[in-house]
Amino acid sequence: NAGVTQTPKFRILKIGQSMTLQCTQDMNHNYMYWYRQDPGMGLKLIYYSVGAGITDKGEVPNGYNVSRSTTEDFPLRLELAAPSQTSVYFCASRRQGFNQPQHFGDGTRLSIL
Amino acid sequence: GQQLNQSPQSMFIQEGEDVSMNCTSSSIFNTWLWYKQDPGEGPVLLIALYKAGELTSNGRLTAQFGITRKDSFLNISASIPSDVGIYFCAGQWFDEKLTFGTGTRLTIIP
Numbered sequence: 349n350a351g352v353t354q355t356p357k358f359r360i361l362k363i364g365q366s367m368t369l370q371c372t373q374d375m376n377h378n379y380m381y382w383y384r385q386d387p388g389m390g391l392k393l394i395y396y397s398v399g400a401g402i403t404d405k406g407e408v409p410n411g412y413n414v415s416r417s418t419t420e421d422f423p424l425r426l427e428l429a430a431p432s433q434t435s436v437y438f439c440a441s442r443r444q445g446f447n448q449p450q451h452f453g454d455g456t457r458l459s460i461l
Numbered sequence: 462g463q464q465l466n467q468s469p470q471s472m473f474i475q476e477g478e479d480v481s482m483n484c485t486s487s488s489i490f491n492t493w494l495w496y497k498q499d500p501g502e503g504p505v506l507l508i509a510l511y512k513a514g515e516l517t518s519n520g521r522l523t524a525q526f527g528i529t530r531k532d533s534f535l536n537i538s539a540s541i542p543s544d545v546g547i548y549f550c551a552g553q554w555f556d557e558k559l560t561f562g563t564g565t566r567l568t569i570i571p
Contacts, residue, residue, distance in 0.1 A: 352503075381558075388564075389563060389564075390465075390467075390549060390561040390562055390563045390564055391504075391549070391561045392561075393558055393559075396558065406558065438503050438504070440503075446491075446492070446511075446555055447492070447509070447511055449494055449506050449509050450494075450506075450559060451506070452496075452503030452504045452505070453503050454501070454502050454503045455501070455502070455503050
């Protein structure tokens with residue numbers, strides 16, 4: 349059972365480049381999330397989705413876009429990479445409803461130079 | 462955005478010692494979660510608490526949901542080397558988004 353799978357694990361971008369961070373889950377979870385974790389800090393929510401076709405902004409959405417065309421996939425896109433977006437990005441998913449904890453992927457470490 | 466106050470920020474202990482950490486919030490939650498993060502990996506759920514006053518154990522780990530619903534505690538007994546990592550608390554109000562603490566980094570001194 350793969351759980352939440354994120355690709356790539358590492359990436360270096362130049363300022364102004366764009367890329368898509370991939371996230372897929374095989375648990376048929378309705379809810380999916382993207383977080384960023386800066387050094388020595390907790391996780392901050394970028395975007396989330398409660399189901400296919402539905403996305404909402406989190407705490408720090410600026411500079412990012414998401415889409416949710418299927419239940420399984422929730423890609424995160426950076427259009428114009430900036431140094432402030434250097435971080436570790438985590439995707440998570442969970443079932444709908446109370447008492448359903450989030451399950452995390454192993455993260456994508458992104459450096460923008 | 463809101464983040465929970467988690468303390469201590471870091472701990473340096475010897476193997477075999479007990480560990481205590483806590484998390485406080487200015488607002489109430491009806492779910493408290495404790496996660497552990499190892500280097501290069503995502504957070505892994507350790508314990509979930511769903512009722513005020515609840516005390517739940519998972520092996521050497523014990524967590525409590527504070528009566529006021531504004532705090533939670535995690536204890537680790539007889540620490541071992543694999544306990545090293547960063548521990549995060551997270552609070553949730555019904556089906557809303559999680560709010561994470563800033564983490565407690567646990568280091569075991571040889």
